Amino acid sequence: xxxxxxxxxxxxxxxxxxxxxxxxxxxxxxxxxxxxxxxxxxxxxxxxxxxxxxxxxxxxxxxxxxxxxxxxxxxxxxxxxxxxxxxxxxxxxxxxxxxxxxxxxxxxxxxxxxxxxxxxxxxxxxxxxxxxxxxxxxxxxxxxxxxxxxxxxxxxxxxx
Numbered sequence: 718x719x720x721x722x723x724x725x726x727x728x729x730x731x732x733x734x735x736x737x738x739x740x741x742x743x744x745x746x747x748x749x750x751x752x753x754x755x756x757x758x759x760x761x762x763x764x765x766x767x768x769x770x771x772x773x774x775x776x777x778x779x780x781x782x783x784x785x786x787x788x789x790x791x792x793x794x795x796x797x798x799x800x801x802x803x804x805x806x807x808x809x810x811x812x813x814x815x816x817x818x819x820x821x822x823x824x825x826x827x828x829x830x831x832x833x834x835x836x837x838x839x840x841x842x843x844x845x846x847x848x849x850x851x852x853x854x855x856x857x858x859x860x861x862x863x864x865x866x867x868x869x870x871x872x873x874x875x876x877x
Contacts, residue, residue, distance in 0.1 A: 718742065731762060740772055749779035767796045771803050778806050783813040794823070799830055839869030 719742050725735045736759050743752035753776035759769050774789035790807040797803065804827040811820035846861035 719746070730758075733759065733762065733764065736762075737768060744772055744776065747779075749776045752776040753780055765792075767793055767800075770796070771800065774810070775802075775806050778810050778813075783810050786810045787814055787816075798826065801827065801830075835868040839865040839867075842868060 722735065722739050722742060725732075726739055729735065736755060740752050740755040740759060743749075743755060753773065756769060756773040756776055760773060770789050770793035774786045774793060777783075777786035777789065787807075787810050790803065790810055793800075793803055794807055804823050808820040808823045808827075811817070811823070842861045842865035846858045846865060849855075849861060850858035
């Protein structure tokens with residue numbers, strides 16, 4: 718696949734979708750030096766999207782350019798605070814530049830994203846139970862209702 722991307726890149730080295738695909742594949746292959754060059758070209762062509770900021774920051778972090786990565790991560794984080802990979806590598810970068818308190822703040826906010834309060838989660842389980850029940854999948858309905866009861870302490874206290 719990468720060879721096909723390189724062929725397309727040879728035809729038009731300024732076509733943004735090809736550049737973005739090339740950068741993504743290079744990052745996925747952990748060829749961060751190549752990815753950094755490609756994403757830098759994307760930025761030089763005027764793209765300052767979340768994709769560009771995030772992936773350039775990750776490439777710079779992976780290449781040891783932590784201060785440059787920190788500035789890019791900050792801009793990307795301002796655009797989206799819910800991207801788990803961004804938050805993880807941003808926190809690592811902050812740790813590397815001595816910004817431990819900010820790193821911990823990002824980690825704690827991210828953990829809250831990962832672990833929703835039990836009551837809304839219980840509502841999703843209850844709805845799944847209702848859907849399974851209406852489709853006559855009783856075993857799955859019961860399983861989801863039990864999960865809802867486990868997650869929602871108020872309902873559990875009412876049922877005892």
